[in-house]
Amino acid sequence: MELKIGRKTLLDIDSIEYQWIRTLASDGSSTEMINTSIRRCLGGNDDVADRIRQVALGQSSVTELLRVLPSNF
Template sequence: MDLKVGRKTLLDTESIEYQWIRTLASDGSSDEMINNSIRRCLGGNEDVADRIRRVALGLCPVTELLRVLPTNY
């Protein structure tokens, strides 16, 4: 699971990456389409992509995402 974004970006819920995800959602993209875009552009597996999407949309806290990342990430 290689992510192309760092921990600092993942902790910043106002980062451009999270804003991009919110834009995809507001444009009517399905959860599956957003998750596929996250995996293609930002990396990660299905679970990580889904959690990134959920953090971006305010459906879960960043700590839930951090729990599934390697401890040294």
């Protein structure tokens, strides 16, 4: 479940990674396709990818995302 991005990036809601996810969503990509892209490009498992997508789209908080990550992340 190794992530290729760091904590600082995940905490920055304006990061290019979150912007990329918002662009995928606005282009009409399905939830499944977005989550698959997140796993492939940024790493993580299904739950982490879904939480990252939710944070990017304003459906969840960064705090909720951090709760599913290992405590040493």
